[in-house]
Amino acid sequence: MPASAPAAPVGRAFDAVLCDLDNVVRFYDTAPLAALERAAGLPEGATTEVAYAPEVDLPLLLGRITPAAWVDAIAAGLTDRVGADRARELGQALADAPVRADEEVVALLRRARTHVPLVLVTNATLQLEDDLALLGLTDLADAVVSSAVEQVAKPDPAVYRIAAERAGVPAARCLFVDDRQENVDAAAALGMTGVLYREPADLRAALGSCAEWAPRPAGSGDPVNRER
Structure with a gap:
């Protein structure tokens, strides 16, 4: 935190919030x-099982x-089961799946950001900037740490160190929120x-009584550079 920032309120165990994007926001x-x-005779989830296998998903998330x-x-992973045309249709349907932002979570994070730095920490593609703009979330966080940009993905410790540096806060003073236990454990x-x-109740409980925190000092609204 900047030197002019007030001391953390008693009982607050963090000076920055690092938050996952998918399945949280x-x-x-x-x-x-x-x-x-x-319609293709596949069980629900068959496409995502192929798509999110590390050998298929990780190259995308590392920007490769x-x-x-x-x-x-x-x-390619589904063709033997449903034929080439239908396999491509399924893959494209996953890529084009409609998205939404959880308004309650967004409101909680925006409120927290008035008191402490907020950094999104996400395994994402190089299209993340456009994705956030589509959801109206370009200004949600002080910084974004994207696996595709950094070329390292959660739960690699390097991701968390980068995020803490962007927040300008020691790792021990960061609150990290994620929907995957392995990512939480790494943090x-x-x-x-x-x-x-x-x-949302999990985030609300973790943040505690934001309204009782001191506001961030003037001029501290962008303590770190945004996604490069």
């Missing part, structure tokens, strides 16, 4: 995909392939306060 509607899977190449890889191993997210 951003959610995908996979109902259209599920309908296509049923394009979303189109990711769809190609998904189609906790660096001394961060980890929160496993399942619903």
